[in-house]
Amino acid sequence: MNKIIRVLHTEWSDGWGGQEIRIIGEMLALREQGVEVFLACRENATIQHKALEFQIPVFVLPFKGNTDLGTLLALKKLVKQYQIDIINTHSGKDTWVGGLAAKLAGIKFIRTRHLSNQIRPNRVNFINELADYIFTTGESIRSDMIKLNRIKTDRIKSIPTGIDTKIYDPSLYDRVTCRKQFNIQKDEIVIGIVAVLRQFKRHDLFLDMARSVIDINKDKKFVFLIAGDGPQKDKLIAIAEKYNLTPYVRFLGHVSKVPELLTAMDIFVLSSDSKEGVPQSVMQALLMNKAVVATNCGSTRDLLNNNSFQLVEVNSKNSLIAGVLHYINRHEDINTREFIKTHFSKEAMVEKIIKVYKSFCYET
Numbered sequence: 001m002n003k004i005i006r007v008l009h010t011e012w013s014d015g016w017g018g019q020e021i022r023i024i025g026e027m028l029a030l031r032e033q034g035v036e037v038f039l040a041c042r043e044n045a046t047i048q049h050k051a052l053e054f055q056i057p058v059f060v061l062p063f064k065g066n067t068d069l070g071t072l073l074a075l076k077k078l079v080k081q082y083q084i085d086i087i088n089t090h091s092g093k094d095t096w097v098g099g100l101a102a103k104l105a106g107i108k109f110i111r112t113r114h115l116s117n118q119i120r121p122n123r124v125n126f127i128n129e130l131a132d133y134i135f136t137t138g139e140s141i142r143s144d145m146i147k148l149n150r151i152k153t154d155r156i157k158s159i160p161t162g163i164d165t166k167i168y169d170p171s172l173y174d175r176v177t178c179r180k181q182f183n184i185q186k187d188e189i190v191i192g193i194v195a196v197l198r199q200f201k202r203h204d205l206f207l208d209m210a211r212s213v214i215d216i217n218k219d220k221k222f223v224f225l226i227a228g229d230g231p232q233k234d235k236l237i238a239i240a241e242k243y244n245l246t247p248y249v250r251f252l253g254h255v256s257k258v259p260e261l262l263t264a265m266d267i268f269v270l271s272s273d274s275k276e277g278v279p280q281s282v283m284q285a286l287l288m289n290k291a292v293v294a295t296n297c298g299s300t301r302d303l304l305n306n307n308s309f310q311l312v313e314v315n316s317k318n319s320l321i322a323g324v325l326h327y328i329n330r331h332e333d334i335n336t337r338e339f340i341k342t343h344f345s346k347e348a349m350v351e352k353i354i355k356v357y358k359s360f361c362y363e364t
Contacts, residue, residue, distance in 0.1 A: 005361045006036040007086045008078060010094035012063045015230075016046040017196035018280050019114040022137065022161040023090055024050050029162065029350045031056075035357065038082060040075060040098075066096035075101035085361050086110055088135075096127050108132045108360045115275045116141050116298030121148040133356055135159045137277025138299020157356070160278035160302065162349025165341045168259055168287035178263040182252075188221045191324060192265045194258060194281045195272070197230030202271040202295075202315070204239055209271070209320045211243045216321075217328060224248055225265065227255040262288040267327050270294035273314050278302050282309075283344050286336040293323035305339040 007030070009023055024047065027037040039051045040059040051058050059078055061071045075098060078084065088110040089098040095111055102109035111131040116138065119125065128134060128149050134156040136142040142158045145151045184190055191210070195201040203226060210224045226236070226249065233251065240249045255261050262268065268285035269292075270276075276298030283303060285292050292309035294300050304311055310323035342348075 002358075002362055004034065004036055005086070005357050006038070006082060006084050007088055007357070008038045008040060008075070008082070008084045008098075010040045010063075010075070010087060010089045010098040011045065011047055012042065012091040012094040013047070014042055014045040015196065015198075016050070017198070017230075018161070018277075019090065020047045020050070021280065022114065023047065023112075024054070024056075025161065025164075025346070026349065026353065027051070027056055028054055029346050030353060030357075033350060033354055035354070038078070038084070040078065040094075063094050063097065066093055068093075068097050072097045072101045072104070076105045079105040079107055086357065088112060090114065099127050099130055103130060110135065110356070113137070113141055113145065114277050116144075116277060117275050118144050119149050121150075125149075131155070132360065133157075135353070135356075137161060139302055140299045141277060157352065158299070158302075159349055159352045160299070160344050161280050161283070162346035163280065163283045163287055163340070163344060165287060165345050168262075168284050170263065170288045170337070173259055173263040175263055178260045181257075181260055182225070182264045184223055184264055185221070188223045189267075189328065190223045190225060190265045191267045191269060192225035192227065192261065193269045193271065194227040194255070194261065194284075195270070196228050197226075197232040197236060199232055200273055200275045201228075201232075202273050203232060203236050205273075205315070205317060205320060206269060206271045207236065207239050207243060207245060207249065208317050209269075209324060210245055210249065212317070212321050213324055213328070214245075214248060216325065220328070222248055223250065225250050225252060225261070227252045227258070227261060229254050258284060259288065262290055265290060267291045267293060267324055269320070269324065270300065271320060272297050274298070276300060278344070283340055286340045289334045289337050291327040291332070291334055292336070293320065293327070295320070303340065303344070305336070308336045308339065 086108045087102040089095040099109045112135040139158045268290045278299045295314045312319035312323040
């Protein structure tokens with residue numbers, strides 16, 4: 001009989017965005033396949049509470065820095081106590097202590113790299129080279145790590161975040177009902193963004209685009225929805241007021257009913273300038289057959305299938321405007337679901353991950 005695989009995930013980040021959502025989603029999906037999952041994180045990390053909601057065992061550790069000996073030794077102790085087979089790390093600081101703990105404990109060390117910004121190629125920054133395997137969330141990240149960080153091609157694989165296609169299914173949701181839920185009128189064109197309110201998501205560019213689109217289309221009624229929370233909120237509200245956008249822009253905060261929100265939208269926008277892997281929000285919108293305008297950052301291009309959405313320049317207000325106007329001025333039948341369902345589903349993600357896990361843990 002095959003042994004039970006036990007995986008301890010580590011996460012230094014205390015925020016709640018695409019990376020943290022990926023970690024929880026991955027853990028739950030692998031648990032369904034019989035993998036035992038554990039999480040080590042900091043005391044004030046939002047991911048701690050999310051994990052506990054799903055009865056995932058959580059260990060709170062300081063993760064003070066790359067050389068936090070106390071956290072390293074605590075992880076090593078957990079490995080022995082819970083018979084952990086793999087430590088899977090996710091952010092910079094926990095990758096150092098988690099990776100070294102795995103090596104000292106004699107178990108496998110997997111590094112998941114979520115962000116698309118390049119890692120310095122300095123030889124001192126060697127921790128990724130110690131990993132037994134690396135998962136990236138997009139092809140561009142994989143290519144950069146091979147080219148810049150001396151990672152061997154047979155030890156790194158792009159495994160984008162898998163989306164639950166049973167939840168993100170447009171046939172399950174009624175557009176009229178969903179628009180009423182978000183207080184949207186029948187004749188209003190809804191343009192929205194779903195992203196944590198962090199600087200690299202460039203909500204300021206989204207608002208800049210909104211002002212121009214309204215000015216260009218004075219005969220049309222618009223609503224701009226911003227779903228998400230984060231440190232940029234007050235700044236963005238001030239920008240909206242400066243541009244006289246208050247009547248048009250709604251800050252929704254965290255939205256749990258994302259499929260309903262996407263159903264209510266006409267156009268979905270991603271305005272990020274960096275750090276994206278394969279963005280989950282774009283995958284979700286494409287699964288819902290939404291018109292999508294997304295910047296060409298990170299591995300967003302991986303989702304493009306025969307010009308299935310508007311892929312526009314990074315940090316370009318004019319390109320973002322042109323992408324949005326493309327859909328405002330045309331009425332197209334959009335069918336982007338099948339490509340995403342085939343290549344970026346939760347099932348596809350699980351199959352790739354568990355294959356690597358089994359290669360480490362099962363005798364052949």
